[in-house]
Amino acid sequence: MGVPLDQLLIQTINGIVTGMILALVSSGLTLIFGIMDVVNFAHGELLMLGAYVGVLTLAATGNFWLALLSAGLLIGLLGAAIYLVTLRPLIDRGPLTTILATFGISLVLQNVALWQFGPVSRKVAEPIGGHFTLFYLDYPWYRIVVALLSAAIIGGFWLFLKFGTWGIWIRATTQDRVMAQAMGIPVPWVLTGVFAIGSAMAAASGVLFGPLSGVDPTMGLGWILRAFIVVVVGGMGSLGGSIAAAILVSLLEAYASLWVSPSQAIIVSFVVLIVTLLFRPTGLFVAAPK
Secondary structure, eight states: OOOOHHHHHHHHHHHHHHHHHHHHHHHHHHHHHHHHOOOOTTHHHHHHHHHHHHHHHHHHHOOHHHHHHHHHHHHHHHHHHHIIIIIGGGTTSOHHHHHHHHHHHHHHHHHHHHHHHOSSOBOOOOSSOOEEEETTEEEEHHHHHHHHHHHHHHHHHHHHHHHSHHHHHHHHHHHOHHHHHHTTOOHHHHHHHHHHHHHHHHHHHHHHHHHHHOBOTTHHHHHHHHHHHHHHHHOTTOHHHHHHHHHHHHHHHHHHTTTSOHHHHTHHHHHHHHHHHHHOTTOTTSOOOO
């Protein structure tokens, strides 16, 4: 059965919009893993807390963009505190220890949010209203703005890594942590900054996606699962691979939802993950070792 061109185009736009948000979430996760070798299971809860900070700031000020900025700053500071208090003492004890630690942190953060905000989803008004007509279908402008803002944040992060002093320190730490420290780079503070930046990117994702789906204590679970799939498919530690994989996976899910329900379309992500692990375990967008 053929698919009308207008539905195909709408699903393409939906896939790109969702893919850019997923790329923003995955970029923070990739950054933390690529530099620190920490699989951060609490990343989804940091996204959720960022969304709640956005909700509270929006209720107090009425300014969505201030909510986006404050969520990034506050959750970035929270991420730095989490790293210093719980992960830094465990960083050299092996991956299993940090996995269990971040899993425990995720449970604590989720239950704190449930205690403070309750289980009911909170609706957030879109800061940019209006629709545009596409093949006689109405499509909200805010979704386009979300994709552009996500791309701008990722682009700014890439420029920071490429040209900023801290970005150079981060890249040096990624290549050789011991040599970077011998050259005078404050590696412990670089690691703290990396966790803070990754947390801030997760918080920004939560604020941007809040008006599209609502905000509740469990909203991070679905995102963190898909983000892990993207990180594996794109290549562990590869920023560009994560971005490409996020868009690819989101487009495949969007096209699949033309024939099945959105909840069933998520199966496509797991199929891509399994195929990648079977035939390209290093990731689809990372050069395989010779």
